[in-house]
Amino acid sequence: MLCPPTRRAGSRHHRHKENIVQQDPTHGPEPLRVAVNGSVAVLTLTRPEALNALNSELIGRLMVALDALELDAEVRAIILTGSGRAFSAGADIKGFLPHMRTGSRAAVAHFLRPGQRLTARVDAYPKPIIAAVNGLAFGGGCELVEATHIAVAAASAVFSKAEINIGIIPTFGGTQRLPRNIGRKAATELILTGRRFGAEEARRLGLVNRVMADEALMPTAFGLAREIASKPPLTVTAALSAIHRGQDAAIDGGLAIEEASFAAIVPTRDAVEGVAAFVEKRAPHFIGR
Template sequence: MISDPGHQPAPLHIARDGSVAIVTLTRPEALNALSNELIGRLMDALDALELDDGVRAIAITGRGRAFSAGADIKGFLPHMRVGPREAVAHFLRPGQRLTARVEAFPKPIIAAVNGLAFGGGCELVEATHIAVASTSAVFAKAEINIGIIPTFGGTQRLPRNVGRKAATELILTGRRFDAEEALRLGLVNQVVPDEALMPTVLGIARDIASKPPLSVSAALSAIHRGQDAAIEGGLAIEEASFAVIVPTRDALEGVTAFVEKRAPHFVGR
């Protein structure tokens, strides 16, 4: 049963389902466009959730018919009119900071893509660790259609998600693509019926939340830090992450339980 810890001011709502935090973008009238205010609220929420030892996984979704339709272009237009420095400072950098924070977050973040995921919304999906889309989800790298390029990390993360040629075609055409194509490309892990989206995401989140949290964090760090390293450097990163985990109580408990043929009891230490 999901419990709400208290009133959360718009444009963001946070609820709890046991050790899973559910973060919902709540600007449905703007298709959950990523304004600087919303980005700031998301960053603050991530800071709080990182420090909350009771939270072991995070699901992020949108209210209404959109996951997020992208950056708040109307709000950013005045900054673009001033010039490049203003546009970079107030448009590009807040979005890049958000997606970088999500990608490097030490707890798993799972996107529940419930509808439109355009532009910056698609880039948020690219940055999450796992993504599940509803059958009605629609994606687009639409920035080229308004004369700009992806600015929240999309020129870098989309090729890492789906490959260079597929990413190039999507970015240069700005065309829409459905959930099944997103699955084939590797942008999302699963596609499920609309009504099964949150149950599926929460099931994945609960499963991961049951694992030893320090080991989950170490695995996330090794994956993130190693993805752009040469194999030798990546293996060194893996070794360092493993060395951090070996002395933990949960690692000893997990290996001992396996040898003793019993279920492990992880406590997060």
């Protein structure tokens, strides 16, 4: 169920609302906090006692929140982060263990597929999602980072493809997205060793875009989100779609995807305005149409 938005006085750019996903008081603490400030939404994983491990409830809440935010025309960028000392320590193995013990069909249905659906949703999302990695990003948490469009990390952030250490492989898309993020050989080493690596190595590999002091993480993420949110939203969506659909295509197919995306945005009011503003040497005014 969605809570009606509450608005601050003034323009829509000062809009603020929280808890798009309404808490059920019979189910204990809310595992996800959703806050919208102007054109930027922040999704915060709030299971700090479990290092923000991704259990079935949290995955479900994330999916519901993403559905709601996609339909909110005023939200143009999303930040995903964690509370406490972890971004996310990965899948909630304790919760999924009974399904593992039941056998492959149950493990795939209740463990692998929900995680893959989440990361696929993030990967293909029509609005930019920025990971603000505030701490540990292990296993499924690292896979969430891999699926986001942009990632920034605190200097203290630590990453690991740790699944090998408990006898399984990455199950939320990591065997496929990590090589696409950082290259086959680097990904193979990390997946097969399960070793921990820091934020600077993650940046050098291409897993994250920027590393900054811990206290600068959220200001940096907000600055980046607001900068992107100021761009024409239909064009941002077209660019995200072309990148996502073209990443596995041969060059000719990728160029065809780019052409189709370009053709779709040419008739938009914002595209006409942007080109006209450039020619007339003035700032463009984008309205999202």
